[in-house]
Amino acid sequence: MGSIVLKFGGPATASTERIQEVAKKVIAEKERGFNVVVVTAAMGRTTKDLTRMARDLSDDVSKRELDVLLATSSQLTSALFAMALQELGYDAVSLTGWQAGVQTDSVHYNARINNVNVRRIEEHFAEGKVVVVAGEQGIDEHQNITTLGKGGAETTAIAIAASLKAERVDIYTNVDGVYTADPSYIPEAQKLKEISYDEMLELSNLGSHILHPRAVELAKKFQMPVIIRSSITEAEGTLLKEEVEMEKNLLVRGVAFESDIIRLTVGYDAYSDASLADMFTTLAENRINVDIIVQAIIDGVKPSVSFSIVKDEFADALRVLEDSKLSLGFSFADFEIGLSKISIIGSGMASNPGVAARMFDRLRREDIPVKMVSTSEIKVSVVVPQDDMIRAANALHEEFNLEEALHA
Template sequence: MARIVMKFGGAVLASTEQIQEMAKKAIAEKDRGLDVVVVVAGMGQSANEMKRMVQHLTDEVSKRELAVLMSTCSQQSSALLAIALQEAGYRAVALTGWQAGIHTDSMYSHARIDYLDASRIEEHFTQGDIVVVAGEQGIDDMDNVTTLGKGGAETAAVALAVALDAERVDIYTNVDGVYTADPRYVTKAQQLQEISYDEMLELANLGSHIIHPRAVELAKKFQMPVIIRASRGESVGTLLKEEVEMEKNLVVRGVAFESDIIRLTVGYDAYSDASLADIFTVLAENRINVDIIVQAIIDGLKPTVSFSILKEEFAEALRVLEDSKLSLGFSFADFEIGLAKVSIIGSGMASNPGVAARMFDRLRRENIPVKMVSTSEIKVSVVVPQDDMIQAANALHNEFNLEQAIHI
């Protein structure tokens, strides 16, 4: 029998009415003759309440105990959805991450999936059950509960789909699908019918919060089709796959932007003291994501390396650098706040030179200063003042004619 994995985020499970609506979507797939696994995230209000209670108890919470606590949020979602399915007359069972066979490393709140044993889910399929899995969690080789961090539920959904040889993963969100830009801020943004894994990966890394990059990477690795669709009503959504038809030959297919970017600069007394490998290895070992990197070596000036990070990782990055200052050999660290990142993305950019020049020229005409630049074959990102972010996004959307993308 064919299988499908559905992922419901916390925002679409925020009330009993929404839980019942999501149950109907799972039932519709079951009635089509499919084996159904639903992966759920924790309800937002539950997670926030847990964090508030922890803050009242301590400033130095154990990462292990925090993972145990936060894992209960998605367990509540899974149990409530299973109850709604049972009340509707269907067989359903709620499983924790470890019961579903999700085995991870021991990073607790930022765990990565090592392997999956889907045998228990297979047993439930033979009994006709709809299986509801608490996403965002797993278990390590010492039987400690772990949580997968940001994007954990959709990453687990893709991993389960691969392990179960499912037809596809359907990710239900509060938006209709993937747009050429965030339609809340770019009024002429258009929905895309399809988007390649590579383009979606860039969009996800560059500020689009529809799906986490980890899930896209996993889907690309195993060529698992993913549809991003709306939780309300019937939605065609946007299909993620390897190759897509170019819509009206658009070279640029999306504009992404992200606020609260911080530029961190580390300086050295001499070039011989600087080791890019050492500094970024230390940051990587602490799971701190670094984006745009600029090194400056100028005669007569102390060498520096600047890199951008998200605001939420700033405090941890400073702590890691301070703890490792002697071994890394830098003399000072400085930072700049109030920045944003704006990016253009499109697989057609690789064979069309001059795209970056058009981007820079349009920003110049808009009087928007560019502070940092990063490029790849299918994207160009710039760091600009945060106050200019929305203006820059709309200007670039207009510059590359993205309002002409096919609207569904």
């Protein structure tokens, strides 16, 4: 008998009523003859409420104790989910992450999965049970509870599926699939039937919040098929896999955008003072994620390097730069706020030159200034004023005919 893994979070687990509804989706898969693992995320605002209570007690909360506390949030959901299945007449058992065999490193609050021992899950399968696992958590080699941070539940689901050699993972979300752009802002956005791991990874890194990048990376590593689908409707969803059938042979298959981008510029008196390696090693050691990097070395002008970061990391970046100014040898640091990042993504871009030129030309015709550029084989990202973000995204969606994505 084959197995599948279903992940539920967000609206699907926001209340006991919703849990009762989505439990029927689990039963439908069980009735199709599958062994089923359900992975649950935290219920509603539980994590935020628990974090607030911890902060009320201390401004310097132990990350170990915070993990112990936050692990209870998805355990709450998993136990309620198992109860709902039992009430509907199906044998189910809830497991914590460590009971399910999720073994992690020792980085509290942001652990990474090292291995999943699925022996206990398989024992419950042999008893005919649906197994409901609390996502976002595991245990380290010292038997300490750990939590996985952002994207933890879907990462747990894919890791368990890989260890079980499951047929697929279904990620139930508040949207019915992956669109060519966010339909809340791009009226002509179309749902994609399929998307490649690489395309999804770029979308996830560039502002799409449907699936966390670490989950996509794990799915790609183990070549695990993933369906992103709605927890509310019965829509078909979007299949995530290695290679896709290209709708309409579209060169660009998605437009992503992200607000609250900040450009930091660091200047030096002389090129001999500048060390990009030292600069970005220092930032990395402080877990500050740098995105687009532009270095300027021009005769007669003091050398500088600019890079983009998200707003949430701005204060930490400034602190690190100020604390390290002497060792890094720069003479000044400046910043620009009110920026956004727009990206076009598509695996067809790799073998078709001229896509970036079309992008730049359309933005020029829209009178939208481009302040920074970054490219890879399958994406082009630009930094533009935030006030122009939605207009730029709509223009690029139209430029590359993405409204035709479903009309193959």
